[in-house]
Amino acid sequence: MHQLRVLCLRRATPATRPSSVLLLSAHRTPPAKAQTRTFVSTFPKNAQSATCTSNRLSGRTCMITGGSSGIGYAIAERFLREGASRVILVGRSFDRLAAAADTLLETSTLTAGEDSSTDDVATRAPEEDRQLGSRYTPPAEPLSPGSLIESSERLHLLVGDVSDAGSWDRELEKAMQPVDILINAAGISNSNILPRTEPSDISQVFRTNLEGALLTSRALVRASIRSRVKTRSAATPSTDARPPSKCIINVSSLLALKAGTGAVPYAASKAGVLGLTRSLAVETAESLKGVFIRSNVIVPGYIETPMIADFTDNQTSKLKDSIPLRRFGRPDEVADAAVFLAQNEYANNCVLNLDGGLSAV
């Protein structure tokens, strides 16, 4: 029982899977493997989509929670290639953020519009790509939550635990001042049936996946109100041109919509993210005069990231067989969706499924 619980803490159930597979996997996964964060895509290199970039996010500042790995990392990589003027990565670990930044700074030397094979970069944990001699010196003392590190003009690192963002909300709001696009991709999963799930684990899933997204969204709205007041008092000449709206993009999960066994808290937290997205789309329009914050959500099925890296070959092949497109999605495909939502000025409360058709089964 104890072993099952510990293993499950590191395991992921981001999308629906049959109960037999879920429970079987929990028993079979060796602890050492459950601790690894490596994920190398099995997707053939030549099958990657050629991603065209066209500077669509030129001049925008983005904050990406969960930017040190998987989906958040792929979005950061793509946003830099789309000309974002600044990307702020948020994560709990300085080392993981620094590893991600090292790799991103290498790849972002690509000019916008130039294609790159993002598969090796976006589908495995960035620390795997870290070369000897990171450009970041680890801090001598532990960083206080909300510490902002300006790693380059275009890339900043914000070290902080979003599950505890209430305790560093001032720092968060300050860092949010210039932000136009907020991506809430930080997330954890905890695979276990409910009676075997500890209350503290339930709480941690909610605090990370839902409360974290609520608090970062709150910070963006508060920062926007502040800058609106400043802009007004600066008495700039009025213009009819509407500035580009700000935008929140949340990352939910197919489990929010489709039932699965062994992920009740995760599913509930991700359903909450859909509610957060919907309510915010209306509330900000009513409460923020003259400032528009669009609120959208991506609903992925299985995406090749460290979160699902512990599946056995047998589980993986069964799962792929259940998906109409017979494969998992790639982080860069989720990043495509994020660019669309960030850039399309009419996307508000857009709920974008990316699951290879699994939601239809």
Ligand SMILES: NC(=O)c1ccc[n+]([C@@H]2O[C@H](COP(=O)([O-])OP(=O)(O)OC[C@H]3O[C@@H](n4cnc5c(N)ncnc54)[C@H](OP(=O)(O)O)[C@@H]3O)[C@@H](O)[C@H]2O)c1
């Ligand atoms: N992969 C899938 O199949 C799938 C499917 C549906 C939905 N999703 C969702 O997609 C999002 C991204 O997941 P992923 O697959 O990319 O997983 P991942 O590779 O494990 O990345 C998770 C990211 O979240 C960060 N994070 C976790 N807890 C945090 C906290 N308390 N504060 C700040 N950052 C935190 C991690 O950074 P640190 O550990 O360095 O803090 C990491 O960067 C999650 O919300 C997940 O639920 C994934």
